[in-house]
Amino acid sequence: MEYPFQEIEKKWQKYWEKKRLFYVNEQDQRPKYYLLSMFPYPSGALHMGHISNYSIADAVARYKIMQGYKVLQPMGYDAFGLPAENYAIEHNSHPKITTHQNIEKMRKQFKSIGFGYDWDREFATCDEEYYRWNQWIFLKMYEKGLIYRKSSFVNWCPFCQTVLANEQAEHGYCWRCETKVEQREVEQWFIKITDYAEELLDHSKLGKWPQRVITMQKNWIGKSYGTEIFFKIAESNEIIPVFTTRPDTIFGCTYMVLAAEHPLVRKLKKGSPNEKEIDEFVNRIINEDKILRTAEDTEKEGIFTRRYAINPVNGERIPIWIGNYVVMEYGSGAVMCVPAHDQRDFEFSNKYELPIKIVIQNWDKSLKLEKMKSAYVDDGIMTNSEQFDGMKSREAINKISEWMEQKGIGKKTVNYRLRDWGISRQRYWGTPIPIIYCDKCGIVPVRENELPVKLPDSVQVGKTTQNPLATVSDFVNTTCPKCGGPAKRETDTMDTFFDSSWYYARFCDPKNDKLPFDKEIASHWLPADQYIGGIEHACMHLLYARFFHKFFRDIGLTLTDEPFTNLLTQGMVTKDGAKMSKSKGNIVDPQSFIDRYGSDTIRVFMLFASPPEKDVEWNDEGLKGAFRFLNRIWILVSEKNDFLIHCPKNYDEDIEISQSLRNLRYSTHHTIKKVTQDIENRMQFNTAIAAIMEHLNNVTSFNINEDSSNIEKAIYRESIEVIPKLLSPFAPHLAEEIWEMLGHKPSILESGWIAYNKKFLVKNEITYVIQINGKLRSKVIVDKNTSKNEVEKLALADPKVQKYTKGKKIKKIIVVPKKLVNVVVE
RNA sequence: GCGAAAGUGGCGGAAUUGGUAGACGCGCUGGACUUAGAAUCCAGUCCUGAUUUCUCGGGGUAGGGGUUCAAAUCCCCUCUUUCGCACCA
Secondary structure, eight states, X not given: OOOOHHHHHHHHHHHHHHHTTTOXXXXXXXXXXXXXXXXXXXXXXOOHHHHHHHHHHHHHHHHHHHTTOEEEOOOOBOOOSHHHHHHXXXXXXXXXXXXXXXXXXXXXXXXXXXXXXOXXXXXXXXXXXXXXXXXXXXXXXHHTTOEEEXXXXXXXXXXXXXXXXXXXXXXXXXXXXXXXXXXXXXXXXXXXXXXXXXXXXXXXXXXXXXXXXXXXXXXXXXXXXXXXXEEEETTSSOEEEEEESOGGGGGGOOEEEEOTTOHHHHHHHTTOTTHHHHHHHHHHHHTSOHHHHTOTTXXXXXXXXXXXXXOTTTOOEEEEEEETTOOTTSTTSEEEEOGGGOHHHHHHHHHHTOXXXXXXXXXXXXXXXXXXXXXXXXXXXXXXXXXXXXXXXHHHHHHHHHHHHHHTSEEEEEXXXXXXXXXXXXXXXXXXXXXXXXXXXXXXXXXXXXXXXXXXXXXXXXXXXXXXXXXXXXXHEEEOTTTOSEEEEOOOEEOHHHHHXXXXXXXXXXXXXXXXXXXXXXXXXXXXXXXXXEGGGTTHHHHHHHHHHHHHHHTTSOSXXXXXXXXXXXXXXXXXXXXOOTTTTOOOOHHHHHHHHOHHHHHHHHXXXXXXXXXXXXXXXXXXXXXXXXXXXXXXXXXXXXXXXXXXXXXXXXXXXXXXXXXXHHHHHHHHHHHHHIIIIIOOXXXXXXXXXXXXXXXXXXXXXXXXXXXXXXXXXXHHHHHHHHHTTTSHHHHHHHHHHTTOOSOGGGSOOOOOOGGGGOOSEEEEEEEETTEEEEEEEEETTOOHHHHHHHHHHOHHXXXXXXXXXXXXXXXXXXXXXXXXXX
């Protein structure tokens, strides 16, 4: 027999919707709990990862509702971006059409699973009413000086004549035509997230975040203390700043290397006798695959510019090289090279026969240039460094920096690995950047009251060989807000990480047409108490969102420092030990399983299979196991229903009862305690569900019939009534159904969470484990009031124990109250 | 290379503070029901050795060492896996 899950699930989904149990507002007096799951890209169908993620979130939401919170659990769609554009190209359609079709499908699917969302707050980032606030935020950041233009390199496919995203240019070849991707320099918009680097490094105002994520963010930001040293270029007025963490080695600097992308390269090579060679070298390096080029085992290569810089501490002329091992993305894109004390420089100078000079001696002063097989990178004693000679190198770092600061040739700085955030995308399906270019007035931001700059529909995606928006003359041609003359619009769109950086706040006030969100309303809900999503967003999305929140605070839109108090990063759903993916062909579609076993079953399986932050291995048989469990509950209650509703609800708690009845009552209250703690303290749903299963086993093995006493009937009834309560976060439909069958008024969500009675957790008999030398040998059951001495005596009197103690000297006896006795013998 | 996390039956995983290792589920084995299968129910299931049975012993949490009356849990070393960073100046 199978329980009618289809009927039941539909029935309760309708009921919840009708009663609006998941719709919340600010006036509601219950304490708030904002539970947010990372919103999905609308691909058209939920995959297993979504089911897992949203089942976790819904379990927490329902538990919190039963605890008396008003839970804000919203849902929306991260709808802009390249995948949608590609999808439309493939299906020969328009992203607006396909995206909306996909959203329809997903909403329907969400509803059929019965997740408790406040649907009044639903939005998609491609909605005009949403992205206009992207533009508004952009303008505010622009006003605050957080946005600037800079030229940088993009992937360019010369065959498709188009810009490629990094993931489209994997291994350096175009994903569509397999042409070798080139690097082109393009002017792009950047956000100064680095202004907030220091604050983003401070994770002290967060609640429970996985240590792993915090560490990843710290590495990503990559703060390091060092010194910036200014090198003058000989026969020029140019100054090259160089960042180093080892200013103590400055006297050993024998040359300098610039990154191939360094802006000064262009000037330096001009008029050089080997200009052509330099050009060839630079072009080759720039167009090499980034990952390959920056691998540690890639051979170092370089070319001499035939120009020199002046080492500011001793006036020496040092050659300037261009090398593949220096990257533009870190520091200033130029390094001072100290071959004696840096392994990379050591290798490079050996290859190109550049001079090596020891300026740090090892502690026994045995370092000899001729014998060096690698750089000496450790601390030591300063040498060949003029007035710093004899000093410990560790101390010299600071001393030299201060001396250079005084002389104006350097300064102590902090360097971050974190780069400013390039948000320009040469793509159609995104938020238009609200900027106008006027020949007379230059760069002019769009006026706030003219927002939104609408994304035009009339673009044939995939058919253009240039930036798609540039082909729409109605869009491009406009008038300058300043002078009224003819002007052109920016045709780049925004990175979709911009959209997802503040959706959490919009959910608080999703209909606002005056502001992205109202300060008062947002402060009511923010910060989100619990955020749930994948670990893959540890750095980018979570850093951007934290940055946005701090920016909102600085312009007076929010009150707190952090957007998400607690973070849970859930694991992936795997099949055969690997992430489900198209390329591996191991994708399992959840829908067929939902149709066959119901949404409660798939939820229970997902939550039961492993703790939330670990991966879940998909298993058809395991799913059936979850179904069997739910079915067993339904059969138990429906078969005994008539009997159960005639069992008394209350009983005298102090009355003496049999041991087996006492055990049943213990199981009931112990399970409540276990499930509550597992959810509350650890979000460990697998053990919570296991506890319910165990309790169900205890209940079904208890003998009860019409002739049983009233107290037996009452305790039995109680043991069954806790099941729907505790099950409600995990299998909400079945829980409601059973709750109603047992004669209660729906909804179970409004019935409150259940408390256990401590009194019933006290056992009147205690089983002591008896060990001899730490090995389990016997057990004794004693009354709970038995004293330590008596337990000890009883243990020694045990025949099995005597077998081991006979004729031996007892050295020690350890009694752990209520647990065990360990007898130590010779 | 650096950093972090982890390693427990055939499998997913329990063991919350050092105190009965393997909860719960899957799978498997045997039985009941059935013409048969599916479903369901009952019993068993870490390895291993005795034992007619009730049972009794030995070993066991990647490997090795240590602390402790007592270690999956704490410490040291080694191995493996996963993840993050990676020519970071």
